[in-house]
Amino acid sequence: MQWETVIGLEIHAQLTTHSKIFSGASTRFGAEPNTQACLVDLGFPGVLPVLNEAAVRKAVLFGTAIEAEIARRSVFARKNYFYPDLPKGYQISQYELPIVGRGHVEILLEDGTTKRIGVTRAHLEEDAGKSLHEDFHGYTGIDLNRAGTPLLEIVSEPDLRSAKEAVAYAKKIHQIVTYLGICDGNMQEGSFRMDANVSVRIRGEEEFGTRTELKNLNSFRFLEKAINFEVERQIDVLESGGEVVQETRLYDPQKDETRSMRTKEEANDYRYFPDPDLLPLVIDDEFIAETVRDMPELPEARRKRFEEQYGLPAYDADVLTATRAAADYYEAVVAVAKDAKLAANWMMVELYGALNKAGLELADSPISAEALGGLVLRIADDTISGKIAKTVFEEMWESGKHADAIIDEKGLKQITDSGAIEAIVDEVLAENAQQVENYRNADPKKRPKMLGFFVGQVMKKSQGKANPKQVNELLRNKLG
Amino acid sequence: MDGWHLKSIAELSAGLARGDFSSVELTRHFLDRIRRHDGRLNAVITVCDKEALLQAGAADERIQKGEAGPLTGIPLLHKDIFCTQGVKTSCGSFMLDNFVSPYDATVVSRLADAGMVMLGKANMDEFAMGSSNETSHYGPVKNPWDLNRVPGGSSGGSAAAVAARLAPAATGTDTGGSIRQPAAFCGITGLKPTYGRVSRWGMIAFASSLDQAGPMARSAEDCAWLLGAMAGFDVKDSTSVDRPVEDYVGQLEGAIRGLKIGVVKEFFDSGLDSAVGDAMSQAMTELEKLGVELVEVSLPHSKYSVPAYYVVAPAECSSNLARFDGVRFGHRCQDPRDLEDLYKRSRAEGFGAEVKRRIMIGTYALSAGYYDAYYLKAQQVRQVIADDFRRAFEQVDLLLGPASPEVAFELGAKATDPVSMYLSDIYTIAVNLAGLPALSMPAPEVNGLPTGLQLIGNYFEEGRLLNVAHQLQRVTDWHMRMPEGF
Numbered sequence: 001m002q003w004e005t006v007i008g009l010e011i012h013a014q015l016t017t018h019s020k021i022f023s024g025a026s027t028r029f030g031a032e033p034n035t036q037a038c039l040v041d042l043g044f045p046g047v048l049p050v051l052n053e054a055a056v057r058k059a060v061l062f063g064t065a066i067e068a069e070i071a072r073r074s075v076f077a078r079k080n081y082f083y084p085d086l087p088k089g090y091q092i093s094q095y096e097l098p099i100v101g102r103g104h105v106e107i108l109l110e111d112g113t114t115k116r117i118g119v120t121r122a123h124l125e126e127d128a129g130k131s132l133h134e135d136f137h138g139y140t141g142i143d144l145n146r147a148g149t150p151l152l153e154i155v156s157e158p159d160l161r162s163a164k165e166a167v168a169y170a171k172k173i174h175q176i177v178t179y180l181g182i183c184d185g186n187m188q189e190g191s192f193r194m195d196a197n198v199s200v201r202i203r204g205e206e207e208f209g210t211r212t213e214l215k216n217l218n219s220f221r222f223l224e225k226a227i228n229f230e231v232e233r234q235i236d237v238l239e240s241g242g243e244v245v246q247e248t249r250l251y252d253p254q255k256d257e258t259r260s261m262r263t264k265e266e267a268n269d270y271r272y273f274p275d276p277d278l279l280p281l282v283i284d285d286e287f288i289a290e291t292v293r294d295m296p297e298l299p300e301a302r303r304k305r306f307e308e309q310y311g312l313p314a315y316d317a318d319v320l321t322a323t324r325a326a327a328d329y330y331e332a333v334v335a336v337a338k339d340a341k342l343a344a345n346w347m348m349v350e351l352y353g354a355l356n357k358a359g360l361e362l363a364d365s366p367i368s369a370e371a372l373g374g375l376v377l378r379i380a381d382d383t384i385s386g387k388i389a390k391t392v393f394e395e396m397w398e399s400g401k402h403a404d405a406i407i408d409e410k411g412l413k414q415i416t417d418s419g420a421i422e423a424i425v426d427e428v429l430a431e432n433a434q435q436v437e438n439y440r441n442a443d444p445k446k447r448p449k450m451l452g453f454f455v456g457q458v459m460k461k462s463q464g465k466a467n468p469k470q471v472n473e474l475l476r477n478k479l480g
Numbered sequence: 481m482d483g484w485h486l487k488s489i490a491e492l493s494a495g496l497a498r499g500d501f502s503s504v505e506l507t508r509h510f511l512d513r514i515r516r517h518d519g520r521l522n523a524v525i526t527v528c529d530k531e532a533l534l535q536a537g538a539a540d541e542r543i544q545k546g547e548a549g550p551l552t553g554i555p556l557l558h559k560d561i562f563c564t565q566g567v568k569t570s571c572g573s574f575m576l577d578n579f580v581s582p583y584d585a586t587v588v589s590r591l592a593d594a595g596m597v598m599l600g601k602a603n604m605d606e607f608a609m610g611s612s613n614e615t616s617h618y619g620p621v622k623n624p625w626d627l628n629r630v631p632g633g634s635s636g637g638s639a640a641a642v643a644a645r646l647a648p649a650a651t652g653t654d655t656g657g658s659i660r661q662p663a664a665f666c667g668i669t670g671l672k673p674t675y676g677r678v679s680r681w682g683m684i685a686f687a688s689s690l691d692q693a694g695p696m697a698r699s700a701e702d703c704a705w706l707l708g709a710m711a712g713f714d715v716k717d718s719t720s721v722d723r724p725v726e727d728y729v730g731q732l733e734g735a736i737r738g739l740k741i742g743v744v745k746e747f748f749d750s751g752l753d754s755a756v757g758d759a760m761s762q763a764m765t766e767l768e769k770l771g772v773e774l775v776e777v778s779l780p781h782s783k784y785s786v787p788a789y790y791v792v793a794p795a796e797c798s799s800n801l802a803r804f805d806g807v808r809f810g811h812r813c814q815d816p817r818d819l820e821d822l823y824k825r826s827r828a829e830g831f832g833a834e835v836k837r838r839i840m841i842g843t844y845a846l847s848a849g850y851y852d853a854y855y856l857k858a859q860q861v862r863q864v865i866a867d868d869f870r871r872a873f874e875q876v877d878l879l880l881g882p883a884s885p886e887v888a889f890e891l892g893a894k895a896t897d898p899v900s901m902y903l904s905d906i907y908t909i910a911v912n913l914a915g916l917p918a919l920s921m922p923a924p925e926v927n928g929l930p931t932g933l934q935l936i937g938n939y940f941e942e943g944r945l946l947n948v949a950h951q952l953q954r955v956t957d958w959h960m961r962m963p964e965g966f
Contacts, residue, residue: 039583043803045576045810046563046585046682048717078799080846082823089802140819142807271846273855276689276796278718 001239002203005231006211007160007196008120011173013152013183014127014191015058021126021150022049022092029189033143037129041148043087048277051076055150056281057291058182059099059124062152064292065176066119068103074123076278080271084142085129093153095272098123099281100152105176106300107168117169118157125151146190152182158197158208163227167220170194175299179324187218194223198230200238209234210244214258216251226251230258302327310340319348325362329369336373339380346376350393367396375403388412388464415466418474421458424466425474428457439479451475484509485645486962489554489702492648496543496553503543503553507536507597510555514599514646517966520627523641525560525618526568527600535597542595550729551709552595557650559638560601561608562588562693563682571684572604572616572634575810575830585682586714587651587693594709599647603637606832607801608658608686610634611904614895615834622891623665624963625929629888632662638696639666643930644966649697649706653683655690656789657883657908660920663696664883664932667922669949669959670696671703674940675915676721678707679714685800687793688719690912699959700921700949704728707942723940731943732950737771739948740876741935746782747881747907759931760882763923766956767880772948777876779868784861785910786902791845791858792913797835798842804830837898866914873938878948881907883920883932907934917942921949922958930961 020027023040040047063070077095100122106114127149132141154173160166174192177183184191199211214230217223229251234244248267249258274280297305299321306317306327320330330347337343351372355365375396379389384407395406407413415421429436432454439450451472458471484506487495495501511529518524532555539553563569563581570576584592592598605615613621613636621636623629624644631640635652639662642650652659654672663670671694678693685691695706708729713722743764748757764774806812806826813825831839845854872879884904894901911918916939920932933952937945953959 042808044563044582044808045569045571045579045684045803046581046680048681048719050716050718080799080802082802082805084805084807084819087803087808089805090799269848271799271843271848271851273795273799273846273851276687276719277685 003200003231003235004203004205005162005227006158006199006201006208007163007166007227008158009156009160009166009170010195010197011154011156011170012127012193013154013173013177015055015150015152015182016184017052017054017058017150019052020148021052021055021124023148025148027149031145033132033141033145035145037144037147041087041144043089049092049275051278051281052150055124056099056283058150058180059122059152060283060288060291061180061182061295062122062154062177063100063103064288064295065180065298066100066103066105068119068122069101070283070288071097071099071101072283073097074099074281076124076275076281077272078275081268083128083131084140085131085144085147087129087144087147091126091128092275092278093125094123097280105169105172107165107172109168110164115159115165117159117165117172120155120157122152122154125153127151152177163224163231166196166227167224170220170223175323179299180296181324190218193218196223196227196230198227198234199244200231200234209238210246212244212246212258213248214251215248215261222251222253225253225256226258229256233258296324299324306330310334310344312340312344316344316348320344323362329362332369333373333376336370337376337380339376342380343373343376346372350390354393354397366400367393371396371402378403378407382414382416382467383407384412384414385464385468388414412465415462416470418470421462421466421470422474424458424461425454425471425478428454428461429478432457436479451479454479485513485648487648488699489551489648489697489705492554493550493552497548503536503539503555503597504533506553507532507555507599510599510647513966514641517644517646518641521622521624521640521644521646522619523603523621523631523637523644523646524557524600525570525572525603525637528567528598531567532597532599535592539595539597549594550705551591553597554595554648555597555599556591556706557599557602557638557641557647558588559604559635559651559653561604561653561684562651563684564588564598564601567598567601569601569684570617571608572606572618573831573835574617575804575827577617577811579810581682583682586679586716587710588682590712591651591706591709596709602635602641602650605634605636605658606835607684607797608634608653608655608691609797609834609838611657611661611901612889612891612894613637613662614891615832617832620891623888624966625667626888629890629929630665632665632884632888634658634662635670635696636662639663639668639670642666642668642696642698643963645962646966649695649702651693651710652696653686653691653693654908654912655687655692655793656912657905659694659696660883660908660918660932660934661905663920664930664934665888667925667930667959667961667963668696668698669700669703669919669921669953670694671707671919671942671945672911672917673707673711673942674721674917675912676719677711677917677940677942679712679717679720681714681716685796687796688800689796690789690793692912699953700919700946701729701732701953703919704732704946704950707946711942721940726943728943728946731947734944734947736948736951738773739771739878740773740775741767741948742777742872742876742879743774744782744872744879744881745776745778746780747934751885751903751906752882753886753926755926756882756884756886756931759924759926760933763933763952763956763958764880766952767948770951770955774880775876777872777879779865779872779910781861781864781868782910785865785913786906788858788861788865788913789905789909790841790902791854792862794838794842795845795855795858796842798839798846801831801835801839806830834898862913865910869910869914869916869936878941878944879936881934881936883908883934887926887929887931911936915939917945919945919949921953922961924958925961930958
């Protein structure tokens with residue numbers, strides 16, 4: 001039988017506000033437990049939430065980026081359930097009236113075509129705290145630093161047909177939110193979390209199969225693996241005459257499998273109702289216009305601009321705009337280096353190579369964009385050769401020094417004074433009379449290859465500093 | 481010292497300014513009265529002797545330096561629903577018997593900034609759920625007019641204490657009548673402001689869309705002084721309204737001749753005790769003498785207010801009270817076996833019967849499959865009721881009716897019959913559903929027990945309410961009577 005996979009994703013993007021969505025406490029990651037939770041976050045008797053405007057603006061930016069309807073009136077609701085890391089006994093979220101309505105993104109498929117994926121909605125909500133089960137001798141520790149951190153929950157349509165498509169979609173959303181600067185995208189710290197709703201059906205059928213919801217997918221790799229496992233599992237169940245149970249399943253990356261967490265029968269009745277502590281959120285056109293005015297350039301637009309403005313090939317433009325950080329870095333390099341193509345090569349080949357080898361992210365690069373630009377500039381203006389530049393690059397990587405400082409200190413400045421080069425050329429020719437003789441007697445077709453010997457000698461004598469172009473020219477003239 | 485407790489806030493303020501007595505002396509006087517009389521009333525849960533005298537000392541300094549306001553040095557009681565930093569804030573519940581608040585409610589800090597002295601925390605129905613003050617973990621409050629009767633609820637401690645002159649004034653909260661009904665039962669004046677006029681920050685939530693804090697004192701004039709200090713926009717409460725606070729005292733003497741007051745037909749139905757009805761008539765006659773025109777108006781949907789209220793309020797309370805889970809503060813059961821046991825026993829032990837009843841009603845009303853039929857329908861009824869009021873205010877300036885269908889009933893009389901208890905708020909609840917301001921003021925007694933005349937105003941017309949009440953109090957003495965034995 002031919003099976004078709006149907007996937008919808010729910011993505012929780014933590015918004016980069018300084019303070020929490022309903023309180024003034026800081027959202028900084030990694031502080032001592034419970035040091036960034038104020039009375040509001042702790043759900044003390046009598047406290048009240050006040051909406052953080054910055055969170056609203058970030059949601060508006062996202063909605064605009066995916067060409068969605070921005071609701072002029074949206075409503076916060078309470079999602080009621082008991083859990084120790086949910087201090088109030090309810091989560092403030094948006095239910096019937098979310099701030100961002102239907103929108104869409106385009107993903108690139110493996111065959112090179114694009115596919116439009118619908119975004120059903122995106123809504124603002126607060127995060128819960130964390131329950132810590134280790135190190136408490138049978139008790140559970142509660143850290144409420146994360147409680148009240150603003151989240152944008154982005155819900156896709158069930159438009160995805162494979163784990164690969166799901167990953168492409170998730171990466172696209174990741175790219176958009178990081179480009180917009182509304183989420184830092186850090187998956188290790190939980191700033192970008194994914195849940196997948198997965199079902200299978202016989203190809204050609206209209207109706208969806210029974211879905212399961214996969215949780216705990218904290219990397220693109222796990223997202224792909226979990227979906228693939230789950231699809232296989234569901235097909236196995238169906239082909240052996242069973243039925244898929246609607247349930248929430250947890251992905252275990254160690255065992256690479258999903259297992260049941262709770263079934264539909266065990267699911268909470270969240271008793272949603274509008275939060276009476278918060279008035280409906282009403283925003284007008286002016287608020288939206290003001291917010292969108294500062295909208296950063298989106299990845300598609302930037303990629304196209306890189307091709308046009310810098311004359312980069314499509315591939316380079318794509319690689320360099322993969323993340324906002326990369327694109328920002330590249331443009332900072334170009335600003336100093338002037339030569340856009342050379343800058344692209346040095347960033348993609350030398351810098352990425354070195355980062356890869358060291359297992360570092362671009363953000364951790366020991367060479368700043370300005371410093372790399374400084375190096376590329378010295379290649380472009382013939383101060384050093386590409387070969388010397390590699391040495392300088394290594395030195396920069398190790399010492400953190402600026403290219404010009406290293407060139408100065410080590411006397412690596414290229415010799416471009418034709419008189420000086422001619423003197424060296426003459427010396428070399430004088431010292432290698434036999435080779436000069438051979439060259440002159442040789443078949444002209446073989447000469448270019450033989451010229452390399454003299455070039456090598458001159459470069460060696462100049463300690464690599466002679467301008468290779470000038471050396472070549474001089475040698476050809478003198479050897480006749 | 482004799483008679484200080486008989487003076488109005490304005491008189492006390494003048495006495496303090498003149499140096500006739502100090503705030504410390506005044507505070508001692510009231511603390512002493514609480515000590516001597518509260519044994520019979522049980523109106524106060526926590527007496528703050530030390531803190532009160534410190535605050536009084538600070539107030540005296542302000543007065544001496546000429547930095548005092550009109551309320552500086554005047555003592556008051558706070559309903560124990562308001563969070564008070566460093567002082568137990570129980571909300572009348574065993575659940576919070578061990579809870580010392582780390583912060584002050586906005587109402588508390590505003591009145592403290594005005595220089596008022598907190599004598600202590602007043603008894604109340606548990607989490608403000610009750611109409612008789614019998615649901616308090618700390619035992620029922622007795623009505624000073626008849627110790628066998630209830631003071632009303634949920635602000636029963638506040639009302640009883642002011643009526644017995646154990647404090648010049650008190651704060652209260654009103655979700656369905658919790659200021660007005662006890663004010664009526666105890667013969668004092670109590671005002672429930674427009675929803676959003678007074679900040680709810682630090683006021684432990686019962687039903688967030690209905691709860692509103694207000695003053696309880698002996699007269700409209702005293703209430704005007706207090707409201708001016710309590711009211712105002714608060715950035716910490718998104719439902720508080722950003723609108724200037726009026727000079728309520730300055731409006732007290734405004735002319736009321738020619739005002740049109742609507743007598744709400746539905747509030748004089750067969751459910752009203754006829755003697756209370758007679759008392760209302762006497763009060764209305766006095767109003768007419770002042771040149772007020774009385775016309776009958778109808779609020780045709782007000783009969784749905786009690787059922788709508790008993791869906792909306794429990795629904796919100798079921799969610800608001802979820803935070804009392806034994807995890808971070810409040811009562812935690814001994815040796816829980818697991819998380820579920822911790823929740824179940826902490827809450828089963830911490831909450832009283834009425835609170836549990838409302839949590840269950842509210843949980844049911846919000847459940848999948850019932851939400852539309854109950855909660856949503858109740859919200860629609862709420863709108864219909866608000867529309868009734870809107871139409872009425874197109875015809876008249878104010879509305880009038882009794883605050884309660886009867887005088888204070890006997891302790892235990894309704895304790896086992898929740899529905900009859902709920903109906904004792906039948907004339908007050910519609911006001912909360914619409915979010916309007918209303919006050920209850922003493923009207924003629926019935927068999928030696930106070931009755932309450934309710935005046936209802938349009939949104940933010942607290943000034944006019946207090947104005948009319950004050951003018952009536954200028955020509956009557958019902959509010960001057962006090963129970964014997966105090």
